[in-house]
Amino acid sequence: MRILPVARRDHPLATCGVPIPPALLRAHAQIVLRDSAQSSDAPSLNVLEGGLRWSVTDVTAKKDIILAGMGWGGLPEHVAARELAAGELVVLAVPEFVVDRMELFVMRRRDRPHGVVASALWDELKRQAATTPAKTETRRAPAGRAKTRTRARRRK
Secondary structure, three states: OEEEEEEEOOOHHHHOOOOOOHHHHHOOOEEEEOOOOOOOOOOOOOOOOOOOEEEEOOHHHHHHHHHOOOOEEEEEHHHHHHHHHHOOEEEOOOOOOOOOEOOOOOOOOOOOOOOHHHHHHHHHHHHHHHHOOOOOOOOOOOOOOOOOOOOOOOOO
């Protein structure tokens, strides 16, 4: 998935021209998604240092705040697609914002049975993956041994 920097169409950042100067970006609230399980000083992707920022713990709240015109921030492309198509949101020209694809992985244990809800969720994820044009990749670990994968976190 891609994360796009967006603001409501009538937000001052959406109407100031391109590219947007960093000083102007810092003067407006950047809505930042924080993982409530992490410490508050854990690094986040595409957060402008020294700027005004509001933290939220879920994407829906972030989108609602941006749609209310109270700030700007990065939203997954598929989350903002309807509002972008309708012209409610606009993509901002932010040179400091890295618009890149993020990989998502789904894993589950195969060495024990799953409950009704977990099985239904897994089946729905498989159905969605089958109808999505993006490349999907399945990696399986040998039974009884979990495959782990560690990625280095980017630091700013």
